[in-house]
Amino acid sequence: MHIKEPKEIRVVEGTSSETERKVISILKVLSESFEPLGSITIARELERYGIFLSERAVRYHLRITDERGYTQPLGRDGRMITPKGLEELKMALAPEQVGFILEKLEVLAFNTTFDPVKRTGKVPINTSLISKSDFPRALAAMRETFKAGLCVSELVATASEGEKLGSVVIPEGTVGLATVCSVVINGVLLKSGVPIESRFGGVLEIKDSRPRRFVAIISYAGTSLDPSEQYIRARMTTVTEAARTGNGKILANFREIPAPSRATVEEKMTALKEAGIGGIYALGNTSEPVCQIAVGLNRVGLVLLGGLNPIAAAAEAGIEVTSFGESGLLDFEQLNSVWKL
DSSP: OOOOOOSOOOOOTTSOHHHHHHHHHHHHHHHTOSSOBOHHHHHHHHHTTTOOOOHHHHHHHHHHHHHHTSEEEOGGGOEEEOHHHHHHHHHHHGGGOTTHHHHHHHHHHHHOOOBTTTTBSEEEEEEEEEETTTHHHHHHHHHHHHHTTOSSBSEEEEEOTTOEETTEEOOTTEEEEEEEOTHHHHHHHHHTTOOOEEEEEEEEEEETTEEEEEEEEEEGGGOSSOHHHHHHHTTOOOHHHHHHHSOEEEEEEEEEEEGGGHHHHHHHHHHHHHTTBOOEEEEOOTTOOBTTBOOOTTEEEEEEEOTTHHHHHHHHTTOOEEEEEEEEEEEGGGOEEGGGO
């Protein structure tokens, strides 16, 4: 994947702007790998972006990132970027990454290999970090959301400190929880020859367990941050209430497809549901608005449930959760029913 050279980097006291530029570039390289990288590989990747560092120089800068908690050494395998490193990267590159989320969705969909019929391949995930002491309470808070079906799937994965889910290394004292990301729909449809346009992430009002209207919208093309993460931080959801009463505000996403592909989408919906993955909350008709959102001529609108809805429910219960939307890919075989936790 092509990476743009950072245009603006915040300077940390005690270091030069040139050092900061190299540190952020190294974090960028690490953030796009699902596996640990060594200094030789990092040096080679940096050359593609116009930064030429010797292996020794890379090791020097990696010591800086280790000291700041941005990276975690994994022995001979190399290093992985930490949640703290991912957060720093987001802030450092925000000025140039308007539209970054849209690009991220497209790449993740392209790399999705899940086959709902064979039930094999890689699925996109979101990764959430919860303290060990809060994890049982968090699961209890999520239970009704999963039971009400306000999620992409009841299939999840967990990881302990030092392990990783997608591109996220689980920090000390926390449990990592992977939930299936709605981008799985994009990936499966793309592999079936259906082009899908991701328009925005939003907060959807539901009434009597039916989608009504979007009350907040963030266009993917106009943001550098995942919309669902922002809505959770802003406490804009009432997912638990929606699960209990059928009335509330949940996380959802809006997509569009060409009208002639509607039958194919319905077929894939059935196959996905049989494999334990839902996610499509509403499927419109040709050129008709969906949840008060207009669609183009000869287009069909889709409303997808947000993969982080269970996490929003935990946050509503006052539990501190750090989430990374679209955090990577996981083999379908590694997922298990949330009811087994």
